[in-house]
Amino acid sequence: MPPKKTILRDAAPYLPELTLDCVILSFHEDRLKVLLLRWKGTQEWSLPGGPIQRNEAVDAAANRILKERTGLDDIFLQQFHVFGEVERYNREEIRHKLKHLIDPDKWYERAVSVGYYALVDYTKVTPTPDAYTEQCAWWDVQHTPALLFDHNHIIHVARQALRTQLSWQPIGYNLLPEQFTLPELQRLYEAILGKTLDPRNFQRKMLSLGILERLAERRRGGAHKSPYLYRFKKEQYELKLKEGNLFFT
Amino acid sequence: MPPKKTILRDAAPYLPELTLDCVILSFHEDRLKVLLLRWKGTQEWSLPGGPIQRNEAVDAAANRILKERTGLDDIFLQQFHVFGEVERYNREEIRHKLKHLIDPDKWYERAVSVGYYALVDYTKVTPTPDAYTEQCAWWDVQHTPALLFDHNHIIHVARQALRTQLSWQPIGYNLLPEQFTLPELQRLYEAILGKTLDPRNFQRKMLSLGILERLAERRRGGAHKSPYLYRFKKEQYELKLKEGNLFFT
DNA sequence: TTTTAATGTGTTATTTTAACATAATGATAA
DNA sequence: TTATCATTATGTTAAAATAACACATTAAAA
Structure with a gap:
């Protein structure tokens, strides 16, 4: 693999090749809901998430993202799995679907993601998109659309973890x-x-x-x-x- | 933070700023044992671990390290926590203790570590040091010495995870x-x-x-x-x- | 006023757990 | 050769937890 754009990357304020994804869950009208984002100019949805700053704890990054997407602070947030496969998803497909939004070089690298789930009060959330997205909304966790990346899989693993941790978590x-x-x-x-x-x-x-x-x-x-x-x-x-x-x- | 040695780092076969640590446990003479490494020319001990290759799944890296240190394949290996604090340990202290062994620039960066525990048959293990260490040995998990990095803490968290997972794991x-x-x-x-x-x-x-x-x-x-x-x-x-x-x- | 379905309270048989007692075994010591 | 003794295997019972039930109460809607 040839070195490329190394100066740029190292100067960046983020850790390269490490991201996190948040499965933000709430409960409304007897249903578990998950917060999803719709990417600008597309009908493509994904979980909230993003990179981790160089001087930021991973847990702090998760809290930052939770705060940005929901307005909520001091919320129960639990890391549940590291998604570290080399081919977590079809990168070519993502590159195609989001080509108008992102620097292809930046998003074409393999990345490891830390999965978090958060449990929040539906009534207290103000869903807020991020820089790449134009809609942030609750979806019934049973009826999510086909998501970008490996995010359907991440939701599945989060729900399994939640079930087994039900007895030890608030x-x-x-x-x-x-x-x-x-x-x-x-x-x-x-x-x-x-x-x-x-x-x-x-x-x-x-x-x-x-x-x-x-x-x-x-x-x-x-x-x-x-x-x-x-x-x-x-x-x-x-x-x-x-x-x-x-x-x- | 100024960019530095960027060409070198990106050409490296490893993901920068991401490592893993393995808490390899066994059971012998009624005691839980943990496999530790002693660093060359020192009396300093640490957990087995190391960086992840660019084209290698994180789980695969854990299995590789387990295999290298024990000779064992196909062993139960469970990721249990991500250690993502910015100041996980005193980097200056590590730099001092291991200055004869490592490139100070390389080891001075903040790194996130994925913690794994493995459960192995004591009688089947051949403890094997790695390139940085000269001794690999079982320690009573109750009586480990003061370890390098945050490895005492990692062992503590691993044991907690093991206890709560006792019912769902083989x-x-x-x-x-x-x-x-x-x-x-x-x-x-x-x-x-x-x-x-x-x-x-x-x-x-x-x-x-x-x-x-x-x-x-x-x-x-x-x-x-x-x-x-x-x-x-x-x-x-x-x-x-x-x-x-x-x-x- | 009646209906209806959701809520709150109660009962009982079964299963699981916790706490305790004792017989069987096999190397060691007398 | 026999007694000793710690360990293993099996047994008993009371208490607690669980599962599977029935039924009275309530508040809006018909």
């Missing part, structure tokens, strides 16, 4: 608004686990963990019996997480 | 020789979990999983009642793993 805490009902929490767990749960057993188990506080209010407006509102007792929640005692089947 | 399968006794398997689990288990309950639970085959032979030579030998039923083991049903408390 998952409800970040995906739901501050106040929520038990049926809402149950539907979140069902969406992540991909199976239905018995509401009576779910309720008993959740409450027995001692991490929920029932409020005086109920959620009004539904067609039927109005459910109680709850919020997480933050200290107890984090205690349980440390103990690894939120295992859920 | 851990016994790789850490033990083909034939083993139930007390040996129990002591392995105790070493990983860091706590003692009740042998009666352990035995019943293990056997109830249906992944062990009892052999006619017993292990002779112990001072007391000779225990039965077992081996894993590979298909059943992998089935259980897929189901995520090896949870162990």
Whole structure:
């Protein structure tokens, strides 16, 4: 491989050949949603992501991207996999689809990507495109379009990781608004686990963990019996997480 | 940051600023062991690891390093964390300690490292140093010396990951020789979990999983009642793993 | 006022776990 | 040759967790 444009690359503020991709998930109308970007002048979508600055921790870069795309700070963000294959995707195809947007030399190199997932409150996000894209929107994670790069695969791996980490991570805490009902929490767990749960057993188990506080209010407006509102007792929640005692089947 | 030696670096067969570190674990005399390297002309130890080739998958690089240090192929190898801090360790200190061995310019850059752990059969390993080191040896994971770089920290994180993944990974399968006794398997689990288990309950639970085959032979030579030998039923083991049903408390 | 479907609470049988006891074994020491 | 003793194998039981059920309550809509 001949050296090329080396001065330019090394002068760049970014680490070459290392990127990250963020699977930003939320929960809305009983569905898991993922935040996607549409590239300028195309109908092509991809995950948010990008390169890492030379003087920036990888975790910090993930937080920066999360902040830029959602407006949110201090959010649960978890690295879940490194995508380090040489031929992660068809680079020629990307070069063709995005040729009007990017420097072909810059994007033609093999890159390793660190995958992160973030769990955010749908109602608090302001989806914001980046310099290369013109639309940022939530997609039902079950019905994403064919994405650029290997991003469908990355989403798949993220969801697997989320399922196995469900017991050790503060998952409800970040995906739901501050106040929520038990049926809402149950539907979140069902969406992540991909199976239905018995509401009576779910309720008993959740409450027995001692991490929920029932409020005086109920959620009004539904067609039927109005459910109680709850919020997480933050200290107890984090205690349980440390103990690894939120295992859920 | 001024550009420097850019031609040289880009011509290099390795990805700049990306490395990997391997926490190679085995089990011997009831203790978890980790494979460490001693650097030439020093008393300084570190984990095996190194850079990734431009045309090489990151997983392939980990397998290459594992093979070079142990002689083993086709071994369970799991990436567990990306160490992406800017100041992972004191680079000045490393530069001083290893100044007789390395090009200071090359090693003075910030690097991101992908952490892997491997679980190997102690009896099958031939510890082999690399070009920079003159000794490769097993250390009790509880009593490692102060290591170079952030490698004590990497071992710590690897052990945490191993504990939480104990239920979903084929851990016994790789850490033990083909034939083993139930007390040996129990002591392995105790070493990983860091706590003692009740042998009666352990035995019943293990056997109830249906992944062990009892052999006619017993292990002779112990001072007391000779225990039965077992081996894993590979298909059943992998089935259980897929189901995520090896949870162990 | 009735209907309807979602919510909250309750019951029970089964399974799993935790805690504890004891018999069998086989080299070693007496 | 026999007794000793630590280790292994197997057994028992109470407590806890889980799974699979039934049913009363509620609030909007018909």
